[in-house]
Each structure stands twice: as structure tokens, then as C-alpha cells.
Amino acid sequence: MLVDIQNLKIGFKSRTGFHQAVKGVSLKLGTEKLGIVGESGSGKSLTARALMKLLPKSTVIEADTLAFDGIDVLSASERQMRQIRGKRAGFILQDPKYSLNPVKTIGAQVAESWRTHKGGSRREALEAAVNLLEQVQIRNPQVVAKSYPHEVSGGMGQRVMIAMMLAPDPELLIADEPTSALDATVQAEILRLIEELVAERGMGLLLISHDLPLVSHFCDRVMVMYSGRVMEELKASELLSAKHPYTRGLLNCMPSLIHPKDRLPVLARDPEWLK
Amino acid sequence: MLSSVILTLFGLTVLTFLIGRVMPVDPVIAAVGDNAPEDVIIRARAEMGLDQPLPIQFLHYLNQLAHGDFGMSVLTKNPVATDIARFFPATFELATAALLLSIVIGIPLGVWAAVRQGSITDQAIRVLCLAGHSVPVFMLSMISLLIFYSALGIAPGPGRQDIIYDGMIEPVTGLLSIDTLIAGDLDAFWDALTHMAQPVIILAYFSMAYIARMTRAFMIDALKGEYVITARAKGLTGLKVVWSHAFPTVAVQLITVIALTYAGLLEGAVVTETVFAWPGIGQYLTTSLMNADMNPVVGSTLLIGFIYVGLNLLADILYRLLDPRVQ
Incomplete structure (x- = not known):
């Protein structure tokens, strides 16, 4: 089991009190593709970031189990976490415009990721970086390696991000809304790329998204989150015929070209869901 | 431009x-x-x-x-250009040493405070900087002279060098610390250094406070960036995340701060120069002003103005060279 999370709770202290954002989430993940869907603020990203211990120090994290491949993340030191981050689990963020360092060349950023975990000389790392850029289907990797992030498009930036996170050959890839900031046509290309690489390398994938049809096509299993809780977990192929009223509500809110509605329904929230 | x-x-x-x-x-x-x-x-x-x-x-x-002619000084009976060439190196030496010291200390302090934002360390650095920026320089200078020169006797008094070395060092660059080295006179070099110590440290404390505060503010902003999460997710050490990912993005902004600090040191050392009887451009300017000797006043003012514009231009050029986003 790559990821084992039992009863995860994440909260933030503020001046006025304590806010519980994630309220007891459990999930298991092996070498498969798990999608997490839910509206903004449902705790999807927090859950993923807690697994990598990437949340600010002031965050209060509790769990019965929070383990990556048997390693207890809650008690792991920074040094142990650095052996997981990047090396064993890659993390793709939403918008390459902000998630790539603006003053370093693309080649340097990918090479750094490779060299941190694999060692070797600067030159070897740069060669490996160019090779990786080629693997994510960038046409002229030599040129792109010398460019800065602001000089490339969003889709290209996300390919660079993927190359960077795959450099140390991780076993798990966490993708936090990897296509939300991209154009629709580019979205499909990036997802296809992720799918190919995950299959090729036999990795586990945790895909966070709020695009339900996308997740149902792309993943093996889907977890639906609402307000820091898991509403239901089901096979991805069954997502579009889900029974839970929250999931049904989300599905009903999607506009359709085939059956257009004059006015999209508003999600009716049932306090019962939070019990 | x-x-x-x-x-x-x-x-x-x-x-x-x-x-x-x-x-x-x-x-x-x-x-x-x-x-x-x-x-x-x-x-x-x-x-x-x-x-x-x-x-x-x-x-x-x-x-x-x-033609490089600023007129004659009534007071010194020399051409103003000659006077400036004689007085300016003393100020330049003081300001440059103070600037280097304040960068070396101020930037790490600011970064440290930003990384530990809200902690005791941050508060301590805040108090240290607040004091540095709000206690008048002349007061610190006098207290320092009172303690280290008058009471303890471990620091030399005002001036650039002891009277025994007066006129013994051939001026080459006009910077006493360098000229004594060129002359190979280590005693005179040490004497020059100890004379510089008090005014340099006091000036550096003042500008260090500003550089540290600005560094802290820039860094807090930079550390919130998504690319910092990326750097951590790559498995980099905390030091690398801070110095090799967050800091380079603020280095460019800091150049402007440092350039203006330098300009401020070059013209703002007037008070310090007066307290420490430092024969620099600030003293030359004030003495001339008190005696209604206008050519030196206008000449020095012009020089300081040119330095400001020059340093601003330099900062602009460096900005363009160092930040790939600026064309």
C-alpha cells in the first residue's frame, strides 16, 4: 500500500479561534489511479499536501494513520521527508505560471530536481533534463531548457513541471488540479501525457480535480469530498450514475450541450451530509 | 532611459x-x-x-x-575640483565600508527574520532594526566616543589617523586603508582601520537596519510563492529553498534598495563626519556653507546629485541584467 490515511484531521489556529478544515478523511492507494473530486474548500488539496508535509508549520494535523509506504509521515523528520518528496512522490501544482521559479531557467529547474536525488555532475544533470523534456514531448528541448518560465505557454509550463517531478523516478504522482489553469484542448494533451507516463512507469496517481467527467474517464476510483469529509467512494466508471445526493447535485450543476437547461440548479445542501 | x-x-x-x-x-x-x-x-x-x-x-x-571647473573656494583658496578630489575619497571610504558591512549583516538578518516570521527571533531582529533606524546617528556616535574612546580608551578618537602618521602616507587612491597597504606600512594601516571602525559601524548599523527590514518584507512575500512549495516538493533542503529559490527572486528588488542606501551614505554622512572630525565631503560642504563660500556648496551638491543619478542608473541596468522578466 503506497498511501494509507486513516481519520485525517487538519485545522488552523487563528486569532479568533480554531477552524477545522479536514474532518476525518481516510483513503488507501496502491499502484492505481485515484481521483479526488469536490468543490473548492472541500479539503482535497490539504489532504494531498498533508501527505507530503507541505503545509505551514502552524497547521494542526492529526491522524490515526498517515503513512507513505509504511513510513509514518506525522513523526517523520524533515530529513526523512526529503527522501519522500520528489524522490518517491512527485507533486504537480495547478498553475505553472506561479509554480515554476521565475528567475531560473527551465533546464536548471529540471536538472536540480534530477541532481538532488540522483547526484552526478552539473553537466550530466543538464543532459538528463533535456532528455526529460523530450520525454514530456517538448519538441525542441535544447531551446526550452535555456528559456525562462515566462517565455513558454501554460501547457508547455505544465509539461516542464511534469518533467521536473518525474526526474527522480517517483512511485507516486500527486497532481493537484494539473489542468485547471489550461485551455480545454491543452488539458486533454496534458492528461494524456500524464496517463501515458503513469502507465509506462507503473506509478500510483492521486488526481485532484473538480472536473467530474474527466475524473470518471481517467481514474480507477473516485473519492467525493465535501466540507472536509468523504461523502462516498466509488468506481470511476460508476461516478456518473452515483447515488449520493451531493454527487448527484454536483453532476446536475454541469451544463450540457445535448440537453441544455435554461437555468442551472443550485446545489441544495443537506445538513445530514455532515453527520 | x-x-x-x-x-x-x-x-x-x-x-x-x-x-x-x-x-x-x-x-x-x-x-x-x-x-x-x-x-x-x-x-x-x-x-x-x-x-x-x-x-x-x-x-x-x-x-x-x-571643463571640470567648479570655480575657486574662497575658504581653502583651492579650485573646488581639487578640494573635492581630496575630501571625497574619505567619504567614499567610509560609505563603502559601511555599505558592505550593512549588506553582509543586513541581508542574512532580514532573511532569517522572514523565515522565522512571528517568532522571538523575528521580534528581536525587529527591535534591533527599529533602534538602528530611529536612534539619531549623532547620538550613537557621541555615546560610542564616550564609552570606547573616553571611558574605556580602547578606540581611537576622532579623525582619520593618528597625528604621528600625518603626511607620511603618499596619497594614491585617497583611501587611507588602501594607500597604507600600498605604502606597505602595516602600523599605519591598522591605525587607519581602527579610526574607521567607529564611524563605519555606526553608519552601517543605521543602513543595516533599513536593508534588513526591506529584505524581510520582500522575503515574506517571496516565501508565499507557489514556486516555494514546488521547491520543497522537489525534496530540497530548507536552506536551498530559501537561498536558491526564494532569495534570487528578491535580489533584484534589493539592488534598488542597496543603491539608494549607498547614495544616502555618500551624502548623509555629514553628521557622522562632523562628530568624528572626518575630513570628508560632508564636512567640506557644511564648513563652506557656514562661511557662505558658495562655489564649494554648489560643487558638492552637484556631485552628490550626480552620484544619486549615477547609482539609480546603475540599479536600473543591473535590474535589466539580472531579472529575465524585464526586457
């Missing part, structure tokens, strides 16, 4: 020229004394070109400037 620099410099020249003319002192009286007979005064006025209309005087002034 270049045209705006030229325009600024021209404006500065006009302004300093006018200041020199509208000051309620008569440079002729200042030169010949107020007991001089009428015909001497008239002759002197004609010699100084002050009987001409203002525009003609200005053209004449520009022509002089173009």
Missing part, C-alpha cells in the same frame, strides 16, 4: 545654479570682506562674472562645468 538621465542632470544643474544665485549671501562680499572699498567690490564682481545677466552667467557656468 538615457534621455531621462540627461534631463535629470540638466535640471539638477539649473537648480544648483539657481540655489547658488538666490542664496541671501553676497559671494563678492564673502570673498573680499565687508570692509572692502567700493571700487574693489565692483572690480571683484566683474571678475567673478556676477555683473552679467543670469542666462549669460548660466551659460558661462555650464561651460566651466564642461
Whole structure:
């Protein structure tokens, strides 16, 4: 089991009190593709970031189990976490415009990721970086390696991000809304790329998204989150015929070209869901 | 960019020229004394070109400037350019040493405070910087002299060097710490260093406080960036995330802060120079001003203005060179 999370709770202290954002989430993940869907603020990203211990120090994290491949993340030191981050689990963020360092060349950023975990000389790392850029289907990797992030498009930036996170050959890839900031046509290309690489390398994938049809096509299993809780977990192929009223509500809110509605329904929230 | 620099410099020249003319002192009286007979005064006025209309005087002034001529100082009886060449290196030495010290200490302190935002460390650095920026420099200077020179006797008194070394060192660069090394006189070098120590540390404390505060503010912003999460997710060490990912993005902004601090040190050392009897441009400027000797005042003001514009231009150029986002 790559990821084992039992009863995860994440909260933030503020001046006025304590806010519980994630309220007891459990999930298991092996070498498969798990999608997490839910509206903004449902705790999807927090859950993923807690697994990598990437949340600010002031965050209060509790769990019965929070383990990556048997390693207890809650008690792991920074040094142990650095052996997981990047090396064993890659993390793709939403918008390459902000998630790539603006003053370093693309080649340097990918090479750094490779060299941190694999060692070797600067030159070897740069060669490996160019090779990786080629693997994510960038046409002229030599040129792109010398460019800065602001000089490339969003889709290209996300390919660079993927190359960077795959450099140390991780076993798990966490993708936090990897296509939300991209154009629709580019979205499909990036997802296809992720799918190919995950299959090729036999990795586990945790895909966070709020695009339900996308997740149902792309993943093996889907977890639906609402307000820091898991509403239901089901096979991805069954997502579009889900029974839970929250999931049904989300599905009903999607506009359709085939059956257009004059006015999209508003999600009716049932306090019962939070019990 | 270049045209705006030229325009600024021209404006500065006009302004300093006018200041020199509208000051309620008569440079002729200042030169010949107020007991001089009428015909001497008239002759002197004609010699100084002050009987001409203002525009003609200005053209004449520009022509002089173009030839590096700032006029004569009544007080020192030297050309102002010669005086400045003699006094400026002392200020330059003080300001440069203070700037380097304040960068070396201020930037790491600011980064440290930002990384530990809200902690005891951050608070301590905040108090240290607040004190540095709000206690007047002349007060620190006098307290320092009282303690280290007068009471403890471990620091030398005011001045650039002990009287025994006076005139012994051949001026090459005008920077005493370097000239003594060129002369190979280590005792004189040590003497120069100890004389510099107090004013340099006090000036550096003041500018360090500003650099540290600005670094902290920039870094807090940078550390919130998504690319910092990316860097951590890559498995980099905390030091690498801070210094090799967050810091380079603020380095560019810091250049402007440092350039302005340097300019401020070069012209703002007047008070420190006075307390420590440091023979620099600030002292030259104030002494001349007190004696209504206008050529040195205008000349020094112009020099300081040129330094400001020059450093700004340098910061702009570095900005373009270092930040790939700026074209």
C-alpha cells in the first residue's frame, strides 16, 4: 500500500479561534489511479499536501494513520521527508505560471530536481533534463531548457513541471488540479501525457480535480469530498450514475450541450451530509 | 532611459545654479570682506562674472562645468575640483565600508527574520532594526566616543589617523586603508582601520537596519510563492529553498534598495563626519556653507546629485541584467 490515511484531521489556529478544515478523511492507494473530486474548500488539496508535509508549520494535523509506504509521515523528520518528496512522490501544482521559479531557467529547474536525488555532475544533470523534456514531448528541448518560465505557454509550463517531478523516478504522482489553469484542448494533451507516463512507469496517481467527467474517464476510483469529509467512494466508471445526493447535485450543476437547461440548479445542501 | 538621465542632470544643474544665485549671501562680499572699498567690490564682481545677466552667467557656468571647473573656494583658496578630489575619497571610504558591512549583516538578518516570521527571533531582529533606524546617528556616535574612546580608551578618537602618521602616507587612491597597504606600512594601516571602525559601524548599523527590514518584507512575500512549495516538493533542503529559490527572486528588488542606501551614505554622512572630525565631503560642504563660500556648496551638491543619478542608473541596468522578466 503506497498511501494509507486513516481519520485525517487538519485545522488552523487563528486569532479568533480554531477552524477545522479536514474532518476525518481516510483513503488507501496502491499502484492505481485515484481521483479526488469536490468543490473548492472541500479539503482535497490539504489532504494531498498533508501527505507530503507541505503545509505551514502552524497547521494542526492529526491522524490515526498517515503513512507513505509504511513510513509514518506525522513523526517523520524533515530529513526523512526529503527522501519522500520528489524522490518517491512527485507533486504537480495547478498553475505553472506561479509554480515554476521565475528567475531560473527551465533546464536548471529540471536538472536540480534530477541532481538532488540522483547526484552526478552539473553537466550530466543538464543532459538528463533535456532528455526529460523530450520525454514530456517538448519538441525542441535544447531551446526550452535555456528559456525562462515566462517565455513558454501554460501547457508547455505544465509539461516542464511534469518533467521536473518525474526526474527522480517517483512511485507516486500527486497532481493537484494539473489542468485547471489550461485551455480545454491543452488539458486533454496534458492528461494524456500524464496517463501515458503513469502507465509506462507503473506509478500510483492521486488526481485532484473538480472536473467530474474527466475524473470518471481517467481514474480507477473516485473519492467525493465535501466540507472536509468523504461523502462516498466509488468506481470511476460508476461516478456518473452515483447515488449520493451531493454527487448527484454536483453532476446536475454541469451544463450540457445535448440537453441544455435554461437555468442551472443550485446545489441544495443537506445538513445530514455532515453527520 | 538615457534621455531621462540627461534631463535629470540638466535640471539638477539649473537648480544648483539657481540655489547658488538666490542664496541671501553676497559671494563678492564673502570673498573680499565687508570692509572692502567700493571700487574693489565692483572690480571683484566683474571678475567673478556676477555683473552679467543670469542666462549669460548660466551659460558661462555650464561651460566651466564642461571643463571640470567648479570655480575657486574662497575658504581653502583651492579650485573646488581639487578640494573635492581630496575630501571625497574619505567619504567614499567610509560609505563603502559601511555599505558592505550593512549588506553582509543586513541581508542574512532580514532573511532569517522572514523565515522565522512571528517568532522571538523575528521580534528581536525587529527591535534591533527599529533602534538602528530611529536612534539619531549623532547620538550613537557621541555615546560610542564616550564609552570606547573616553571611558574605556580602547578606540581611537576622532579623525582619520593618528597625528604621528600625518603626511607620511603618499596619497594614491585617497583611501587611507588602501594607500597604507600600498605604502606597505602595516602600523599605519591598522591605525587607519581602527579610526574607521567607529564611524563605519555606526553608519552601517543605521543602513543595516533599513536593508534588513526591506529584505524581510520582500522575503515574506517571496516565501508565499507557489514556486516555494514546488521547491520543497522537489525534496530540497530548507536552506536551498530559501537561498536558491526564494532569495534570487528578491535580489533584484534589493539592488534598488542597496543603491539608494549607498547614495544616502555618500551624502548623509555629514553628521557622522562632523562628530568624528572626518575630513570628508560632508564636512567640506557644511564648513563652506557656514562661511557662505558658495562655489564649494554648489560643487558638492552637484556631485552628490550626480552620484544619486549615477547609482539609480546603475540599479536600473543591473535590474535589466539580472531579472529575465524585464526586457
